[in-house]
Amino acid sequence: MTSYADFYRRSIEQRDEFWAEQAQLIDWHTPPQTICNYSNPPFAKWYEGGTTNLCHNAVDRHLKDRANQTALIWVSTETDQETTYTFRELHAEVQRMAATLISMGVGKGDRVLIYMPMIAEAAFAMLACTRIGALHSVVFGGFASGSLATRIEDAEPKVIVSADAGSRGGKSVAYKPLLDEAIKLSKHKPGAVLLVDRGMVPMILEAGRDHLWATEREKNFNAQVPCEWVDATHPSYTLYTSGTTGKPKGVQRDTGGYAVALAASMKHIFEGKPGETYFSTSDIGWVVGHSYIVYGPLIAGMSTIMYEGLPIRPDGGIWWQLVEKYKVTVMFSAPTAVRVLKKQDPAYLSKYDLSSLRALYLAGEPLDEPTAQWISQGLNGKPIIDNYWQTETGWPILTVCSGVEPMATKFGSPGKAVYGFNVKLLDDQTGEELTEPNQKGVVAIEGPLPPGCMQTVWRDDARFVNTYWSSVPNKLVYSTFDWGIKDKDGYYFILGRTDDVINVAGHRLGTREIEEAISGHPNIAEVAVVGVADNLKGQVAMAFAVLKDASQMDDHAAMLKLEGEVMKVVDASLGAVARPSRVRFVTALPKTRSGKLLRRAVQAVCEGRDPGDLTTMEDPAALQQIKGLVVVGG
Numbered sequence: 318m319t320s321y322a323d324f325y326r327r328s329i330e331q332r333d334e335f336w337a338e339q340a341q342l343i344d345w346h347t348p349p350q351t352i353c354n355y356s357n358p359p360f361a362k363w364y365e366g367g368t369t370n371l372c373h374n375a376v377d378r379h380l381k382d383r384a385n386q387t388a389l390i391w392v393s394t395e396t397d398q399e400t401t402y403t404f405r406e407l408h409a410e411v412q413r414m415a416a417t418l419i420s421m422g423v424g425k426g427d428r429v430l431i432y433m434p435m436i437a438e439a440a441f442a443m444l445a446c447t448r449i450g451a452l453h454s455v456v457f458g459g460f461a462s463g464s465l466a467t468r469i470e471d472a473e474p475k476v477i478v479s480a481d482a483g484s485r486g487g488k489s490v491a492y493k494p495l496l497d498e499a500i501k502l503s504k505h506k507p508g509a510v511l512l513v514d515r516g517m518v519p520m521i522l523e524a525g526r527d528h529l530w531a532t533e534r535e536k537n538f539n540a541q542v543p544c545e546w547v548d549a550t551h552p553s554y555t556l557y558t559s560g561t562t563g564k565p566k567g568v569q570r571d572t573g574g575y576a577v578a579l580a581a582s583m584k585h586i587f588e589g590k591p592g593e594t595y596f597s598t599s600d601i602g603w604v605v606g607h608s609y610i611v612y613g614p615l616i617a618g619m620s621t622i623m624y625e626g627l628p629i630r631p632d633g634g635i636w637w638q639l640v641e642k643y644k645v646t647v648m649f650s651a652p653t654a655v656r657v658l659k660k661q662d663p664a665y666l667s668k669y670d671l672s673s674l675r676a677l678y679l680a681g682e683p684l685d686e687p688t689a690q691w692i693s694q695g696l697n698g699k700p701i702i703d704n705y706w707q708t709e710t711g712w713p714i715l716t717v718c719s720g721v722e723p724m725a726t727k728f729g730s731p732g733k734a735v736y737g738f739n740v741k742l743l744d745d746q747t748g749e750e751l752t753e754p755n756q757k758g759v760v761a762i763e764g765p766l767p768p769g770c771m772q773t774v775w776r777d778d779a780r781f782v783n784t785y786w787s788s789v790p791n792k793l794v795y796s797t798f799d800w801g802i803k804d805k806d807g808y809y810f811i812l813g814r815t816d817d818v819i820n821v822a823g824h825r826l827g828t829r830e831i832e833e834a835i836s837g838h839p840n841i842a843e844v845a846v847v848g849v850a851d852n853l854k855g856q857v858a859m860a861f862a863v864l865k866d867a868s869q870m871d872d873h874a875a876m877l878k879l880e881g882e883v884m885k886v887v888d889a890s891l892g893a894v895a896r897p898s899r900v901r902f903v904t905a906l907p908k909t910r911s912g913k914l915l916r917r918a919v920q921a922v923c924e925g926r927d928p929g930d931l932t933t934m935e936d937p938a939a940l941q942q943i944k945g946l947v948v949v950g951g
């Protein structure tokens with residue numbers, strides 16, 4: 318067995334050799350001639366001269382050996398439905414969808430916008446697009462008309478695929494009226510709209526534009542649509558970042574590099590084997606859904622679960638019930654979901670046979686120690702593997718690669734630099750590399766970015782260069798905009814986003830560090846800390862906390878006492894300089910639809926500024942509550 322250190326070193330020092338080997342994990346129609354063309358940095362072109370197809374690698378390739386194996390398991394606890402599709406059935410559905418799109422005029426390079434709930438047809442649509450060389454642009458189904466309209470304008474889709482409704486917590490949410498409104502708002506109009514009618518909410522169809530999937534599917538029932546062999550560098554899709562720090566960026570991904578990166582990650586990181594079941598609890602509207610609900614597991618010949626519903630409905634055991642039923646070996650979720658489960662009876666974890674499960678992977682936000690400990694205990698010490706990445710990279714930057722060499726995890730750390738990612742910690746002022754252990758710097762990646770990462774910002778090369786490659790002085794290097802440190806063993810710790818630093822009387826403090834200190838108080842469930850402009854000190858920290866026991870929230874004296882206690886906790890762990898000037902108690906924190914804290918919005922409200930683009934916000938009431946406290950409480 319090679320050591321991980323050697324494996325990693327080769328991926329950087331013998332880059333082309335290393336990635337030529339990984340390229341053999343997928344099928345090529347024409348093998349690549351060049352492995353990496355980095356003659357025009359920071360634009361990397363992977364596998365030039367090669368032609369391939371994502372859908373072929375995810376579906377057709379498996380027909381020879383596993384046509385009758387389950388490919389897709391769709392489970393909805395919203396509508397109480399469960400359907401499985403073998404690779405052969407998936408192949409047929411995707412061809413029906415592909416034929417339908419072609420009949421609507423979609424061809425290679427055209428965009429198709431997918432605005433759908435978590436139903437199997439959404440996966441068919443994605444695969445149908447890549448099959449014919451069209452680009453999909455999946456927009457999270459929870460977005461309303463305004464955000465949808467801006468994305469329609471940006472992607473200029475020929476066709477939009479949607480549905481009558483989604484469902485959340487047992488209540489249907491009509492999609493069609495939101496879509497109609499978005500199309501009205503958008504300067505660009507799609508030529509056709511393809512609608513899946515789930516029979517949940519009546520739809521008014523616009524003649525000539527709107528078509529029903531059931532009808533089209535029937536028409537194209539026996540369609541045979543061959544895969545379009547596209548250049549490795551042909552874009553496969555665009556996808557927007559979560560919008561946590563500002564205006565979402567349209568990430569453009571290639572075809573060949575992405576397929577190789579995913580295939581390699583399934584082997585070296587997730588250790589998923591053909592025939593096994595992969596369960597990612599994400600949504601197809603996010604990057605995790607693209608890489609690890611649809612493409613990664615299918616490329617690896619695994620069965621993948623697509624789940625529509627909440628983690629606690631019908632009860633907090635539903636995910637574990639699915640693990641038992643489908644013998645899930647690899648599971649992928651987010652800390653925010655685990656925190657939801659943590660509020661439920663822990664007995665749900667021991668109620669089911671979870672012996673098939675090898676590891677639980679978590680990503681998307683910092684994994685706090687209490688959450689990690691809780692789930693680790695609940696899963697009887699099975700590995701809980703934190704992994705750090707971004708929509709931009711498409712697959713993990715930091716984690717443990719146990720498929721290469723068994724590696725221990727450390728609480729609070731997503732792990733080491735993943736092969737292919739030349740990760741550096743840089744001084745944000747000078748751009749100097751920090752090489753001593755435990756020095757805090759910006760997590761950066763030296764070019765070229767490995768296969769699978771973003772090629773550019775959709776239709777905006779300048780924004781790609783200016784946003785990502787120009788923030789570190791004197792260096793052309795990709796910035797993640799996250800702070801990190803690396804310990805003496807090469808394990809990284811993410812300390813928060815670079816714009817989440819506050820400067821109190823000349824002291825630079827990470828909001829995340831203050832939050833962690835406050836979480837040490839036994840009655841604090843969750844907390845957000847932001848820096849607020851202050852005439853005297855430059856900035857002061859303000860904290861908004863959710864209580865575990867909120868029974869005394871209306872008791873002003875009790876809350877004042879609690880505020881004092883929280884301040885003492887911060888004094889004790891970080892020193893008085895980090896003490897928040899105010900601690901306010903709220904019932905919820907404003908988050909993105911993907912569960913990330915919207916600190917910039919809280920900060921703007923505290924400073925009396927316009928909070929900006931809030932299209933990705935889950936619950937506007939949470940921000941209103943903070944607004945009320947800031948104005949009333951002073």
Ligand code: ATP
Pocket residue numbers: 558559560561562563564565566679680681682683684703704705706707708709731797798799811813814913
């Ligand atoms: P935007 O870029 O539009 O502001 P976003 O950064 O939240 O939105 P994503 O690409 O979904 O959009 O999230 C990536 C970010 O999430 C990372 O840069 C990091 O801040 C955070 N993150 C992801 N995984 C982890 C992790 N395991 N530990 C700590 N932070 C993480």
Ligand code: MG
Pocket residue numbers: 558707
């Ligand atoms: Mg980001």
